[in-house]
Amino acid sequence: MKLPTPPTTRLDGKCALVTGASSGIGLGCAVALADRGAHVVCAARGGDRLAEAVAAMKGKGYAAEALTLDIADLDAMAAALDAQNPFDIVVNSAGMARHGPATATTPADFDAVMAVNLRGAYFLSARTAQAMQSAGIRGSIIHISSQMGHVxxxxxxxxxxxxxxxxxxxKAMAIEWGPHGIRINTLCPTFIRTPLGDVTLRDAEKRAWIEGMIKLGRVGEVEDIMGGVAYLASDASALVTGTALMIDGGWTAH
Structure with a gap:
């Protein structure tokens, strides 16, 4: 009997772009890919913190480099991407939040969030996918979305x-790019303990409510994201596209 061959999550020889890579979930994604052998271009707006993150990765023996990038600035993003070789893997962890009552939302708040979370994500996807198609790369694009994309x-x-x-x-891009062998998915975390997330988690009442909603009874850690991004980036998810991987401790199952 011939046994099936397990797919690998190794990424040797692959080049990955990770946005929002200077801290938190983005840095966790960059480390997860580098640990599996990928060369990771770490991108973020803040040059100093980004340089520190890349230096720490190199200190661990990982192949990493820094790219200062603001995905809300479409012209600058296009120029930066044009100067790079096509990527095999793109992980978009850049994000923006301006929480508050809907009745208090200003047009400036709305535009700032959409410029990063949707407009930037859209054109980052389109541009990197176009480069993949031109180079004949069967690539993987991953967006760090949220459980709040479902509830x-x-x-x-x-x-x-x-x-x-x-x-x-x-979902629409997955249908369009599937014939080219390009996969695109989202990874949807619950509340994760990061410098940004700690602002909410330091409130005892809010934290108690959050932990009550997460059926596994705890908030997430950056390490909880790392296996999921490695899976979606690798051949282990070769037939997965247009879908969301929930890393929410059961929040959206409620």
């Missing part, structure tokens, strides 16, 4: 709108 949240109307739209965008 609603208090004081999160704009954020939820951006992430629900992102989920629909990914």
């Amino acid at each position: 609603g949240g208090i004081d999160r109307a704009v954020y939820c709108a951006s992430k629900h739209a992102l989920e629909g965008m990914v």
